[in-house]
C-alpha cells in the first residue's frame with residue numbers, strides 16, 4: 001500500500017468557523033449497542049472515520065444489515081439477521097472498542113467470542129475490569145489463546161465495583177446489563193460525556209439507566225429493547241479540543257460550532273491560564289489568541305479533569321509557551337512519544353516516567369516526524385501548524401482513525417496542509 005504523508009507549512013494564522021463532527025468514542029459504543037435493539041436503529045451524526053468503518057465491518061461480519069451513508073453521517077442497523085457471535089482477530093485488533101461487542105453480544109445472545117482488542121499503542125490496556133463486571137452479572141468468562149469467551153444464560157443484575165473509573169469497563173458493563181434480569185449497580189463508574197450519551201441511547205430503546213454522569217450508575221435491564229426514533233450522537237469532545245488548541249497554536253481566531261462547551265471546561269481553563277481568550281455560547285466556542293502564551297502545568301484525570309486524549313495536542317502547544325510547563329500523564333504510560341518526535345522540530349523536553357518537563361522555545365521548525373498513535377498524530381499536526389517551514393507527518397492512518405476530514409477543516413481555516421502518496 002502506498003505510504004501517505006501529511007505536509008504542513010506552518011505559520012498560517014487560523015481564522016474562521018469550523019463545525020465539529022460526531023464523537024468517535026461515543027459512536028464506537030453506540031454502534032454495538034444497536035445489536036441490543038429488536039427493531040432497526042437509525043443513528044445520526046456519526047463521523048466518517050476509520051473506527052466507524054471498522055464498526056460497520058464488524059456488524060456486517062456478525063450478519064447485521066447495515067446501511068451507512070458516510071456523507072450524511074447516518075447509519076441504519078438491522079440486527080435481526082445476526083447469525084454469529086464471534087468477532088475475527090482481523091477486526092478486533094484494529095480498534096480498542098471491539099471489546100464492546102462482548103457486552104452487547106452477551107446481552108442479546110448469551111454468548112460472545114472476541115479476541116483481545118487492539119487500538120492505539122499508548123500503554124497497557126487490560127480489560128480485567130470489563131471481565132470482572134460481566135462475571136458479577138453471572139457470565140462465565142474465560143480467556144483462551146488471547147480470545148475472550150463469554151457465556152451466560154441468562155444474565156442477572158448485580159453489583160459491580162470498578163477498581164478504577166474505566167470508560168471502556170463502564171460502557172461494557174452497561175451494555176451487558178441492559179437486557180439482564182434485575183438491577184445492576186456500577187460503583188466508581190466513569191463519568192465521561194460518552195457514558196451519558198450511551199445511557200441516553202439505551203433509555204431511548206426502553207432501558208432504564210439512571211445516574212450516568214455520576215460515579216454510581218444503575219441499570220434496570222429490559223428484554224424488549226427497541227429503537228423507536230433516530231438517535232444523534234453527541235459532538236466530539238476531543239476534536240473540539242484539538243481545534244481549540246490549533247487555534248491558539250497559530251495565534252488565530254476560530255469558532256468551533258456544533259460542540260458542547262461544558263464538555264470543554266478543563267481545556268478552556270488551561271487556555272485562559274495561558275493567556276488565550278475563550279468565548280462560549282450555547283453550542284459554539286471561540287478561541288482567540290494574540291501574543292505569546294504562558295507555560296502552564298496540568299495532570300490528566302478522568303472526566304471532568306483534563307482528558308488524557310487532549311494531553312498530546314496540548315503538550316505540543318506548550319512547546320512554544322514562555323517558561324517551563326510540567327505535564328503529568330496519569331492514565332497511560334506511553335503517551336509522550338509525540339514529544340520525542342517534536343525534539344526533531346526543536347522542542348526542548350525531558351520525560352521522567354509519567355512526567356514531561358517542557359521548556360518553551362520561541363519557534364519550532366519543520367521536520368519529518370512519525371505519528372505513533374491517533375492523538376500523537378493530532379499533536380504533530382498542531383506542531384506542524386506552529387512550525388516555521390514544512391513538516392512531514394508519516395503514519396497518517398492513525399489520524400484517520402479519529403478525525404474526519406482534518407485537512408479540509410484546517411484548510412478552510414487558512415492552514416497550508418495537504419496529503420501526498422509516495
Ligand code: EPZ
Pocket residue numbers: 024025028096097120122124125126127128129130164165166167168169190238308309330331332374375402
Ligand atoms: C477510552 O479508552 C477511550 N477509548 C480512550 O480514547 C481514552 O484515552 C480513555 O478512555 C480514557 O479517557 C474509547 O473510548 C474507545 P479506560 P479505555 O478503560 O476505555 C486502566 C482516543 O485517543 N484499566 O478508561 O481503554 C487502563 O490501563 C482513545 O480516542 C485497567 O487497568 O480507557 C488505564 O490506565 C485512546 N483495567 C485506565 O484504566 C481495565 O479493565 C483508564 O482506561 C480497564 C482499564
